[in-house]
Structure formats: C-alpha cells, structure tokens
Amino acid sequence: MGVAHGEVKAEAPHMGGINEAGCGRGPRIGVYVCHCGLNIAATVDVARVRDAVAGLPGVVVARDNKYTCSEVGQKTIADDIKNLNLDRVVIASCSPRLHERTFRELMARSGLNPFLLEMANIREQCSWVHGHDREAATRKAVALTRAAIARAALLEPLERNVGSVTKSAMVIGGGVAGISAALYLANMGVKTYLVEREPSIGGHMAMLDKTFPTLDCSLCILSPKMVEVRENSNIELLSYTEVRKVEGQVGSFKVELLRKPRYIDEAKCVACGLCAEKCPSKAPDEFNRGYSERKAIYIPFPQAIPASYVIDPNYCRYFTRGGKCRVCEKICERGAVDFSQREEIVTLDVGAIVIATGFEPYDASRKTQYGYGRFPNVITSLDFERIICADGPTHGKLKRPSDWEIPRRIAFIQCVGSRDEHETDGAGKYCSRVCCMITAKQAFMVKEKYPDAEVYVYHTDMRTAGKGFEEFYQRGRSEGIVFVRGKPGEIVENPEDHSLRVVAEDADSGCILDLTFDMVVLAIGLRPPGGLVELAQKLNVSRSADGFLLEGHPKLRPAETSIEGIYLAGCAQFPKDIPDSVAQAGCAAAAAAGVLASDRIEMDPLNPVVDEELCIGCRLCEKLCPYGGIKVEKTDKGFKARVIELACKGCGVCGAACSARAIKMRHYSDEQIYAQTAALLEVG
Amino acid sequence: MKMNQEGEWEPKIVAFLCNWCSYAGADLAGTSRIQYPPNVRVIRVPCSGRVDPLLILKCLQRGADGVLVSGCHPGDCHYIAGNYLARRKFAMLKRLIEYLGVEEGRVQFSWVSAAEGEKFADVIKTVTRRVRELGPARKLVKVREMQGGAGASL
Numbered sequence A: 001m002g003v004a005h006g007e008v009k010a011e012a013p014h015m016g017g018i019n020e021a022g023c024g025r026g027p028r029i030g031v032y033v034c035h036c037g038l039n040i041a042a043t044v045d046v047a048r049v050r051d052a053v054a055g056l057p058g059v060v061v062a063r064d065n066k067y068t069c070s071e072v073g074q075k076t077i078a079d080d081i082k083n084l085n086l087d088r089v090v091i092a093s094c095s096p097r098l099h100e101r102t103f104r105e106l107m108a109r110s111g112l113n114p115f116l117l118e119m120a121n122i123r124e125q126c127s128w129v130h131g132h133d134r135e136a137a138t139r140k141a142v143a144l145t146r147a148a149i150a151r152a153a154l155l156e157p158l159e160r161n162v163g164s165v166t167k168s169a170m171v172i173g174g175g176v177a178g179i180s181a182a183l184y185l186a187n188m189g190v191k192t193y194l195v196e197r198e199p200s201i202g203g204h205m206a207m208l209d210k211t212f213p214t215l216d217c218s219l220c221i222l223s224p225k226m227v228e229v230r231e232n233s234n235i236e237l238l239s240y241t242e243v244r245k246v247e248g249q250v251g252s253f254k255v256e257l258l259r260k261p262r263y264i265d266e267a268k269c270v271a272c273g274l275c276a277e278k279c280p281s282k283a284p285d286e287f288n289r290g291y292s293e294r295k296a297i298y299i300p301f302p303q304a305i306p307a308s309y310v311i312d313p314n315y316c317r318y319f320t321r322g323g324k325c326r327v328c329e330k331i332c333e334r335g336a337v338d339f340s341q342r343e344e345i346v347t348l349d350v351g352a353i354v355i356a357t358g359f360e361p362y363d364a365s366r367k368t369q370y371g372y373g374r375f376p377n378v379i380t381s382l383d384f385e386r387i388i389c390a391d392g393p394t395h396g397k398l399k400r401p402s403d404w405e406i407p408r409r410i411a412f413i414q415c416v417g418s419r420d421e422h423e424t425d426g427a428g429k430y431c432s433r434v435c436c437m438i439t440a441k442q443a444f445m446v447k448e449k450y451p452d453a454e455v456y457v458y459h460t461d462m463r464t465a466g467k468g469f470e471e472f473y474q475r476g477r478s479e480g481i482v483f484v485r486g487k488p489g490e491i492v493e494n495p496e497d498h499s500l501r502v503v504a505e506d507a508d509s510g511c512i513l514d515l516t517f518d519m520v521v522l523a524i525g526l527r528p529p530g531g532l533v534e535l536a537q538k539l540n541v542s543r544s545a546d547g548f549l550l551e552g553h554p555k556l557r558p559a560e561t562s563i564e565g566i567y568l569a570g571c572a573q574f575p576k577d578i579p580d581s582v583a584q585a586g587c588a589a590a591a592a593a594g595v596l597a598s599d600r601i602e603m604d605p606l607n608p609v610v611d612e613e614l615c616i617g618c619r620l621c622e623k624l625c626p627y628g629g630i631k632v633e634k635t636d637k638g639f640k641a642r643v644i645e646l647a648c649k650g651c652g653v654c655g656a657a658c659s660a661r662a663i664k665m666r667h668y669s670d671e672q673i674y675a676q677t678a679a680l681l682e683v684g
Numbered sequence B: 001m002k003m004n005q006e007g008e009w010e011p012k013i014v015a016f017l018c019n020w021c022s023y024a025g026a027d028l029a030g031t032s033r034i035q036y037p038p039n040v041r042v043i044r045v046p047c048s049g050r051v052d053p054l055l056i057l058k059c060l061q062r063g064a065d066g067v068l069v070s071g072c073h074p075g076d077c078h079y080i081a082g083n084y085l086a087r088r089k090f091a092m093l094k095r096l097i098e099y100l101g102v103e104e105g106r107v108q109f110s111w112v113s114a115a116e117g118e119k120f121a122d123v124i125k126t127v128t129r130r131v132r133e134l135g136p137a138r139k140l141v142k143v144r145e146m147q148g149g150a151g152a153s154l
C-alpha cells in the first residue's frame, strides 16, 4: 500500500519523467500528484494531471502517488530532493490546511527551506466538489497544479520569526471543563489563571442534583475539585472577572481583564453569613432558578469558591437608595465590606489560552405553545434539578410550583430548543446530546421518590449512546416510566387547579393520547452562551454554524481552535456531558502544556519588506495597520516606512494599499499571485 | 477561450479567498461533498484585505471572465478589519470598472465563514451563473499578454 505509483520515465519527459533538459539554471521543481486512495483518483485523472505538468519549464520530475502523505509517499519526495537536487516541491493533493505542516516538515528534514513548498488543493476544492464531471475536474486539477508550479518557481526561502514563550496559561470559564483544564495544567507545573465571570466557579454542574447514569451527587463530586482549585498554588482564581481584550499570539498573549467589584474583600470574608442574616433587601435567587430568594448580600451557594460573599448592587439599598443602610458593613466583624471597590482592569501575560465557556440553557419561554413562564407547573429540566435538590427551594422534596404540593402525574417533553429544523425561536438544529439522559435520570428519580407516580416521556427518539446509558434507560422502563414517541403540539392549563393537558400522537401505536398532568418538565437544549460571539471575536477564533466554537479539525484536533495557542474544553465547542467535558479539558491542557514546554515559538515570517527607494513616506500603511506593525520613520533619505516584525501579523493590508508599490508582501507577493493567475487562466 | 467538450464557451473565474474564513468554508464544502460548478479557480490569500484592486484588474486583463473576492464576515476578520478595507476598495473599484465599461457582476464580493460550506457552494453557483449570462469578457482583455506573459512566467 502507498507505493509511489507513477514510474519515473526518463526517456519521455512528457510522460511524467525526469526532465533535465527543461531547467537550465532556473528552479528545480518536483511535482507530486496525489491519488489520495480514490478520494482524488475516482474523479480526477491523476496520470493526466501528472503528464500535463511534466514538461513544464522548471519541472524536474512529476509523479503520482497513491498516498503522498504516507511514509512511502514522503520518502519518494525526500529521495527526489536528494537525488535530483530539487529546490522546490509542489504537491497536488488535499487542502493545505490539512497537510501543509506535514510537508513543510518533510522539506525541513530534507534540507530545504519549508517555504519553498506549494500545494494545489485538488481534493476539497476539486475532486470532492465536481464528482460528476471527470473531464472538468481533471482540467481544473491541471490548472490548479500549473498555478502552484508557477507560484513555486517564484517562492523565496524565508526564515521563521522566533518568539519567546510566557510560561503560564489562562483558562476562561470555571465550570467543570475549566476547572479540570486548570487542574490538569497546574498539576503539570504550569502557572494557570482561571477566569470566571460569575462570583463563584462551578458552572452548571454545581446546579445539578445528580449526574447520570451513576446518580452521583453532583456537588459531592465537583466541590472537592473546586477546593483543589483554591488550594493549588499554581492556580490563581479570578472570579467575577471578564475578558476585555486579547492581543498577541501563541507564546505571548496579553489579556486584559475586567474585575467586577464584589464590594467585599475576598481575603477578609470568612463566609460566616451574619451580613446576609441582617441584610434587609431580597432578590430572586438565580442559583435556584428564581424559585427562592436570597439577600442582596449573598453567597451563590454554600460550597462556592471563592467562599466569599458578594453584594448585588441592583438590590442593595446602599446603591438603590443613595448611600444609605450599610447594615452589613456595621455587622461584619472582620471589616470585609468595602463599598469603595470599583471595576478594575488587570492585564496578564500568558503563553496559551483554554476556552471553557460552557453553554446557556435554552430559553423555554420562547416556545410559547408550552407556556413556560405563564403556567407555573411547566418547568425546565434545570429547574427540576434545583427543585429536587436537597439544597434547593423545597429542600429536596419534589413539589410543583403552583401550590407546592407533590405532583403525582408528571410529563417530560424532549427536544425543547434542540433538533429544531427551522431553528425557530433561537433553538438549535442540532441534538443537544445530554437531554435524553437527563430526562431518563430525572424520570428515574421521580420513580425512586414516589414509586406510584405516573411518569410519561414524550420524545422524538431516545438517544442513549454512552457507557451504561442504555442499561440505565432500560432500568427506567422497567420501573414503569412510559416513553411515548411523539411530541405534543401544545400544553393547555386548567386555570382552576393549574393542571396541564397534553395531547400527542403516539407514533408507535398510532393512538392519540390525551392526558392531564400535575407538572410538565421541558428538556431544554444547550445553546451557545451569551457573550460567546464577542469573546470569539476578541480571541479571533472561528465559530461553527451552530454558534459554538469551531475545533481545529473535527477528528484529529478536537480541542484546538483555528488559532495556535488557543484551545477548547467542554461545551464551548459543542454540547457534551460531564465525562466528555473533562476528557476534552485534559486534551486541551495537554496541547497547551505542549506549547508552553518549549522555550521558543516559531512564527510564519509573512511580514512585508519595504523598498526604501520607492517609499514616499505617505503613511497610508501606518494608518491602515491595526497592529502598529508598520511605522513611518525619519531616515537620512526622508520619511520611510519600517516594518515592526514582531507586531506585524502578515495580513497584507499595507501592501495592497501602497500606491508607490514600495511594500512587497513576503510569500504573497504581487509577482507570485500574477504568475498564479496567469497559469490558472491559461488552461482551458 | 475556454470551451467544454461540446465546444461551448465556459466562463473562467478567479476567486481570491482569505485563508481564515472563506478558504476554510470552501474546504468545508469539499468535506461535505457539496457539488458546484468547476469554473471557479481559487487563489489563497492571507486576508481579503490583501486583495489589491490591481490584482483584480490583472485577472480581467489576463482573460478572466469573472473575479470573486471572499473574506470573513464583518467583525470576524482574522486581522481585525481587513475585510472592511477590502469592501471599501472593492466599492471604489466597482465604480472604476463600470466606467471602463466592464459589466456589473463580473467582479463580485462575498462573506463566507469557515462554517459555511453550503453558502460557499451557493456563492460559486450564483457567481458562475451571473458571469455565464454576461458571456465572455471583452473589455480590458489583452489577449497577447495573456499568451505571451503567462508562458514567460512558467
């Protein structure tokens, strides 16, 4: 397998052999056209592409390989570089976004400058998209390969810029994924800043009562990890803090953070709770999803880390009544209350960043047909967690909100905000992956508490892929939970007793089920969290169509992003359950630690060069560059532009704007692009 | 002039795609196997802001029947604002080439993100259809340079 396919045919240069005659002193290019198994070869006539370019000036050898990236394929190229004295390589294969690095490394190993490689994308942008037209696809592949050769002939060797590495990392988001990533990093000896925008870490996992399928108490397994975060000397926790701005690149990011005032001195507060006892102002408790109240001075939940109170200025009388009250200040023996705190900007230098910003539960009130927010006994799966939790508003008794009586008939409705083909009301098209198992767990918990309760689950289909999941679901069935394949169109409330009528067609039996329940639980989907768009823009990472962050490669770089040095953990990438979030956190931490382990980072040297003879010092480039990467300075020849190599990112905006044509873009020069265009347009 | 197997004219279109969004979007169209016409040939550039109006004019001179420039969505440019600059340059160029008698629609601009494989294919379909309707480009084309010049650079 993987044997270099096309033979060297020295006697007939046009047939893809060695072509010594065609290249006097010019470049010596080797061209390798890849079959990629049948991925390319099924559509593109690879041999024809090889032959079409074999005789071109500068091309010393043209071959086709079954798999160019395989060891055999790479060896063929390495041997040719050595034996035929090649100085440039053109590979027509998959997207450079996949294998450019592979082949650049091969070049470097073979003693060639890696920037003398050019790839023609004849798979993603040819064979895979023109599968029905072999002739046109082959012609296009020829054009693309010729263009790559034309460009390769003009490529110049470049030396990589070398940057230093700040030996610390930042994890953004303190849910279970962020906590895990921070601990993994810290345990590898990396100084780690854990940034959380809420007053405590813990995320959504802290709000859950139990986890599926083991029915572990969620906080019992999470809170030791949270304590570990506090105790670990390599971790610095910055709670109630948001990311404002990010600059720099892998190895040396500069992150500007906004620390919101807690109005409590974290170091002094011992969380005795006296202040909250005396505080006269009440506010809805968001941790209990608004089903109970807290004070204006509060701790989000008893196990919160940092274990410090915080003052909510929206409810605190000091803020709402202009400096009055101050009861907490008077009562606190340790003098921890500090009304003089202000927002504070902190700037940190880190070498790598892990994004673990989690998700936001779907806003069920947008599905007006289900009446969430209007009918008190319609709750969401997250509300259910709080209502059944020992720490929750009912102290662990499952009760329905309208009269706080125990519900006897409970329905669950699946896919609320997920698998919505039309993505109406801010819902997602995708499956949120965890809701089926959350419902299986919750239904089971109802049965556990009240074995004679009647429990119905209305679903699209139950998805139970995971270790022990199917077994757990079957257990629920045998406990008498009724699973109905079919989603109700609406919920109608009886205003007298707040009972809920649910009508749905059971697709399995074809019967219409018309039932009345005491309580309905909506299994809400997971949505990208608020602020993710802005954060993605600050970090420059791409998002996928579902709104979550885009991974480096769906299979092979699941914890990386499009930006080197920035990694992903947990639901920031896509909805996933706790074990998957933790696993990805480990993966992200390992990748980040890998970068931090080296002392220097090599960066692509794509910055421009200024021809001082041509530069007229007009300052247009200076004005346009968003990085301060080019500055006009006084020299003995007058005002001339100068490139600040470490600030420049190589976008090419300056070069494209220079009317004196004094700025030459490295690796994307006008000449290179002209040559490419000309070759592209030459082939019919 | 490009002909297909039946001897009919086929438009040739050059697309400048920014590396971070549109090029990745084109790759996604590929991995998703979304089919689109083969008339568009891609040149990868770091950012749509790299595309100098001159590059576009050169394409037309060299015999391109159409040119597409595609970058990241507003706010998403990898280099902060390259795509805004590209759009401004593009608006300017559009007026210039209209003045030169090049039909509207030969030169087009779009935003395609790394997640928009389907959108990329749609853009290519639309651009190709539009250019096909316009027929072969005649203005600005320097046939002599097209043959001589291109050969020389190879």
Ligand code: FES
Binding pocket: B018, B019, B020, B021, B022, B046, B047, B048, B049, B070, B071, B072, B076, B077, B078, B079, B081, B082, B083
């Ligand atoms: S990087 Fe895509 S437009 Fe600038």
